[in-house]
Amino acid sequence: NAGVTQTPKFQVLKTGQSMTLQCAQDMNHEYMSWYRQDPGMGLRLIHYSVGAGITDQGEVPNGYNVSRSTTEDFPLRLLSAAPSQTSVYFCASRMAQASGNTIYFGEGSWLTVV
């Protein structure tokens, strides 16, 4: 199994550009989420989805959009990139949002906005 696959690994954007970070999982997990990791801070939740067609905001959703048309895919869209969105982004999935399930993370996407 590939687990959670993120693309691209690295990306440089100019301020104002838009782009989509791709995330796919092959474990038939219901719950998927996007986090950002910044120096000196714990991972922060951007958006999450409890199943196909259902998404909701996390702790830091501004400037990001998500959709979940299939169980496998959960793309994260940056609408108009800003330097404050320079970060490492992780997609994660688990069986369900119920307590205690193992959370599987992707390998990360390094984004720089200049």
Added chain:
Amino acid sequence: KNQVEQSPQSLIILEGKNCTLQCNYTVSPFSNLRWYKQDTGRGPVSLTIMTFSENTKSNGRYTATLDADTKQSSLHITASQLSDSASYICVVSAISNFGNEKLTFGTGTRLTIIP
């Protein structure tokens, strides 16, 4: 506000030595506590998960302990290896009124093993 604090921020030890990493939390209502290992440039990988009723859990040379009364957890690494060089992240879970799990992440301890 739910918080997770990890100490030390960074640690350097000789290969073969043991070490203990600390995690203190103020998360309510507590559901479970996870430890993750994150290699440089990679995503976090699960080491252990403990619920309220568990006070010790092992995964190879990694042993996690939990004291739910004092809201403290530790991760003990035995006979360290060069491959243990990584950041170790403590993640504490709370259950919301709707039964959803809300995660609070620590900032991690950066462990470096030197030969």
